[in-house]
Amino acid sequence: MRALEPWHFLILVLVVLVLFGGKRLPDAARGLGRSLRIFKSEVKQMQDETPRPANRPAEPLEGRVVEEHRVVEEHRATTPGETPRRDV
Numbered sequence: 001m002r003a004l005e006p007w008h009f010l011i012l013v014l015v016v017l018v019l020f021g022g023k024r025l026p027d028a029a030r031g032l033g034r035s036l037r038i039f040k041s042e043v044k045q046m047q048d049e050t051p052r053p054a055n056r057p058a059e060p061l062e063g064r065v066v067e068e069h070r071v072v073e074e075h076r077a078t079t080p081g082e083t084p085r086r087d088v
Contacts, residue, residue, distance in 0.1 A: 020028060 017025070
């Protein structure tokens with residue numbers, strides 16, 4: 001005996017028609033199709049972003065390390081009548 005016979009599919013289709021109705025099935029199928037398209041495009045985008053290993057080993061970098069320090073002034077927002085203060 002096979003697991004699923006043709007009359008099983010017929011019963012399944014009838015149950016789906018009874019549960020969802022003829023008017024809602026096209027909308028449900030359309031939404032499912034859109035979801036699958038979005039899912040496939042996201043999977044493809046993730047595969048494109050995955051870094052591929054280089055064919056040859058990376059060469060060591062030579063040179064000196066330069067650190068750059070910048071002073072950034074932060075200004076605190078004030079309300080009307082309040083004098084701005086600088087935190088040192």
